Amino acid sequence: MTDPPISLERDERGGITVVMDGQPQSHVQPDDPLLLVFEYVQHLALAIEALPPGRLAVTHVGGAGLTLPRWVEATRPGSPQIVLEPNEALTAFVREQIPLPRRHRIRVRPQDGLSGLRALAPDSADVLVTDAYAAGRVPAELGSAAYLLDVGRVLRPTGLALWNLADEPGFRWGARMVASISAVLPEVAVAATHEVLKGKRFGNTVVIAGHEPLPVEELRRRVAGASLPTGLREGASLQRMLAGAKPFGEHGEPSPSPPDPGRWRLR
Template sequence: MDGSPQSHVQPDDPTLLVFEYVQHLALAIAALSPGPLGVTHVGGAGLTLPRWVEATRPGSPQIVLEPDAALTELVRREIPLPRRHRIRVRPVDGLTGVRALKPGSADVVATDAYAAGRVPAELAGTAYAHEVARVLRPDGVALWNLADEPGLRWVARVVATVASTLPHVALIATHEVLKGRRFGNSVLVAGASPLPVEALRRDVARAHLPTGLREGVALTRFLAGARPFGVTGEPSPPPPEAGRWRVR
């Protein structure tokens, strides 16, 4: 999509996740209590993560908010969903779709939506964060897939914005991204209740790619000076040209 690889689906093995940020989203969900989960996905694309949830937590009711109806039709035709799934796709944008959901209706809200290679501004502001918090159950977890330049200053502002509503936060990314060596993706994990930090640490340590977890004091230091966005945020920085993602 928009000139960049956007989804990878392994039809005969939905547990095979190729993109690093999808692995990190799954890692955060895997740290939650066993059993089916009510999951809302903001951004659908190839439905990779919903397929993974269905495979690892059968019977989970899932809502996917994907405004590109033509893309959804293509995906359904070329890569059909498994039989007896409980995945429902709604052709609406994230903010509109989340506003229409009932309070306390989701265990997980996973935001992975891009337009022209950038996270839309409205998914980084306080209005969206408040709606996500409203939809989450008291012990629910919200996830954001965020792309940023080395230094992660835009990510820091999003984390600061979300933390004003969901005060328990953590950040997962490869060591290269956390150390500022390349443009890349980070996964923000947030909740109104304490996060399963020990499980996250354990699973991060076992990740296929060298991956780090920032939380507690380390994350507080990272956020120093980060100014939260207002009602509407700002879009993520544009991705660099091909071959220029690494800075050193």
């Protein structure tokens, strides 16, 4: 099987969108890594901002344009970061076209999430981000019991595991993913724009999970100050949103197919 074609789309603001197989994967602002355009990346960032100041050991499952690793390096310089990205051609293309900052500590490994996490030491990540797609869908194995158990093993007791999940209105697939995550990491919340939380459109929801109670008050403060109209669901409000969803079990299921890329909205 050959890798899907890779291209770059440049906008009038100097930003670059990495596109694979017709689907936008990442948006990078080379001269300003703090400018995050995709709404879900903003939500991943606000979750990380809820952690105490200082360097963080961050593991990313999925690389693409390396937008979030660049942001972490800019906001918490010197943070050791591991990126698991199996597509070596994509990584080489991005490094050539959108170089990483000097003196960074971002290490990209040509491994998929399932095999890459197995090689990592227990309690080695303060933050573990799962943001990996194939043909616009979250692969089934990233919702499997084996993968989620490894997330729980690699994540430190006080750390945060984050997922970027894309789902149709109704959040049926996403609810089952959250139920699967909760079986390993019992403390869970979700963040998304209000229109996604209300089921008005296909969109991205960020799951925030941990072994220990989440920094809920800080998350609420960050969500309230978000540049997008964003909501947080946790506790009873999250349970109502899940409405009895059942975990996937051993193998997981891929996320729903995305709509026509032309209908995606950049913020």
